[in-house]
Amino acid sequence: MTTASKKRKIVINPVTRVEGHGKVTIHLDEAGRIEQTRFHIVEFRGFERFVLGRLYWEVPVIIQRLCGICPISHLLCAAKAMDVIVGADKLTATGEKMRRLMHYGQTFQSHVLHFFHLSSPDLLFGFDAPVAKRNIIGVIMEYPEIATKAVLMRKFGQEIIKATAGKKIHGNGAIPGGINKNLSIPERDEFLKKIDDMVEWSVEGLNLFKDIYRKDMEKLSSFGSFESNFVSIVRKDGAFDLYDGNLRARDADGKIIFDQVKPNEYLDYIREGVRSWSYMKFPFIHSLGQEKGWYRVGPLARINNCDYMDSPMAEKERREFMELGGGRPVHSTLAYHWARLIEVLYSAEKMKELLNDPDLQGNDLVTTGERRSEAVAFLEAPRGTLFHHYKIDDNDQVEMANLIVSTTSNNEPMNRAVKRVAEDYLAGQEITEGLLNHVEVAIRAYDPCLSCATHALGRMPLVVSLIDAEGREISKRIKG
Numbered sequence: 001m002t003t004a005s006k007k008r009k010i011v012i013n014p015v016t017r018v019e020g021h022g023k024v025t026i027h028l029d030e031a032g033r034i035e036q037t038r039f040h041i042v043e044f045r046g047f048e049r050f051v052l053g054r055l056y057w058e059v060p061v062i063i064q065r066l067c068g069i070c071p072i073s074h075l076l077c078a079a080k081a082m083d084v085i086v087g088a089d090k091l092t093a094t095g096e097k098m099r100r101l102m103h104y105g106q107t108f109q110s111h112v113l114h115f116f117h118l119s120s121p122d123l124l125f126g127f128d129a130p131v132a133k134r135n136i137i138g139v140i141m142e143y144p145e146i147a148t149k150a151v152l153m154r155k156f157g158q159e160i161i162k163a164t165a166g167k168k169i170h171g172n173g174a175i176p177g178g179i180n181k182n183l184s185i186p187e188r189d190e191f192l193k194k195i196d197d198m199v200e201w202s203v204e205g206l207n208l209f210k211d212i213y214r215k216d217m218e219k220l221s222s223f224g225s226f227e228s229n230f231v232s233i234v235r236k237d238g239a240f241d242l243y244d245g246n247l248r249a250r251d252a253d254g255k256i257i258f259d260q261v262k263p264n265e266y267l268d269y270i271r272e273g274v275r276s277w278s279y280m281k282f283p284f285i286h287s288l289g290q291e292k293g294w295y296r297v298g299p300l301a302r303i304n305n306c307d308y309m310d311s312p313m314a315e316k317e318r319r320e321f322m323e324l325g326g327g328r329p330v331h332s333t334l335a336y337h338w339a340r341l342i343e344v345l346y347s348a349e350k351m352k353e354l355l356n357d358p359d360l361q362g363n364d365l366v367t368t369g370e371r372r373s374e375a376v377a378f379l380e381a382p383r384g385t386l387f388h389h390y391k392i393d394d395n396d397q398v399e400m401a402n403l404i405v406s407t408t409s410n411n412e413p414m415n416r417a418v419k420r421v422a423e424d425y426l427a428g429q430e431i432t433e434g435l436l437n438h439v440e441v442a443i444r445a446y447d448p449c450l451s452c453a454t455h456a457l458g459r460m461p462l463v464v465s466l467i468d469a470e471g472r473e474i475s476k477r478i479k480g
Helices: 056-066 071-085 093-125 136-142 144-165 185-192 195-215 217-222 263-268 286-292 299-305 312-325 335-355 411-426 433-444
Strands: 008-012 022-028 034-041 229-234 246-250 256-261 270-273 282-285 374-381 384-392 398-404 462-467 473-479
Touching: 008 433, 022 411, 022 433, 034 411, 056 071, 056 384, 056 398, 071 093, 071 144, 071 374, 071 384, 093 136, 093 144, 093 195, 093 335, 093 433, 136 144, 144 185, 144 195, 144 335, 185 335, 195 217, 195 312, 195 335, 229 299, 229 374, 229 384, 246 299, 256 263, 256 286, 263 270, 263 374, 263 384, 270 286, 282 286, 282 411, 299 312, 299 335, 299 384, 312 335, 411 433
Parallel strands: none
Antiparallel strands: 008 022, 022 034, 229 246, 246 256, 270 282, 374 384, 384 398, 462 473
16 A cells, blocks of 8 residues: 555535535545645635626625625625715714614624524534534424524514615615615514513523533633634724724734724735635735734634723623633634624624614615715624725726625634644544534634635636546646
8 A cells, every 4th residue: 555545535525504615624644643634615706796897886785695694794894885985974873873783683693593503502412412413403402492592582683684674684774875764663662672582691692601611611712722813893992893993903912913994094904815725815914924914803803802892791791701811812712602692792782772772763864975986894794804895987887896704814714723623633533423523613613604705816717637546646637
């Protein structure tokens, strides 16, 4: 048997309980040691090309078709960019607050879906539990109260989206310069009947995870973990904000790398690399270079990055969470869930605050100003910082579009998490389905939206390689 034939290649295809299509390849040497790991994105969606030539006011509705899980994030980020195009430098009170309510509803339902439906089976039953049990049906059978509350929480968030965007999926409520409807009194009153339950159940979900995490702190805190930089938006006073703010980056020790970077300055600070084996790009902090400048986004980055949260219960939980880092950022991969559930509570608190705000019943919905030709917008999507950049020609048509999607920024971190878990749990072991699920658990912590993230730069040729029985390439053809 040749050396090449003694080596092993493990493929996880598809990665399950995530949005979109991806696979993992793990190469082991003759001794069973990890040689190479890669998280591949195997689909491609070219929305940056699809919107070229379209009228700018169509973009928010078109671009959200990237995804059926987080369309509101793209709708709002594109709408914010088009606000700049139409000169709407400050929205009306009703316009901004309706958008914020829409965004909190989106974040609430998306986080609830991810934690309870996709990730909780691993945490409640164990990473090695039988696959027939380790799923949402298993949760319903063994923890019916948890499952029922999870369904009702997600339903509440979706109803908020419907009331603000017009539809639960792919609505059109956000338009350049504002919003196209307010919140009626009957809609408001119906939500107010349920909002206290949403706040209470958010606390219960957070306590559920904290109990699980603390019972096996040594394993779970180090699982798939490593130190990194973090990027998110914060308000001018450093406060946590999901809808608006400027960019802040911290290093692994918590020192600020840059702060208050405005949307139109992002290219001076963030760049995108590409690699031949993935349709996802690899963003990095320009001043640090591609090797050291990669970073994490999403709930973990947002909680680490902000100075405080402006809702009392979530702020109390944030302070407790930050104690895990002992004065430094929290780097635990599975702490993404802890941070995510703090954001669920924050979103519930902010929805309650807005539902009691009479501005939501205002009739001044849209504003405009001086027309512009280029715009960049930031938004914190459930999975992390979202960038939308557009140029519009004199005929009101899109001539350039660039997106940096949350999951794209987490591309390098997810690859590193896969490698860390493979080295810790697979090297030298008899490979079982349960052990392979450990790799997927690390990926799921990031809640990746692979459909949103699949974009590429430059040409995308078709490459066909012919490999012999010993793993040697004997022929290659390239088309395109």
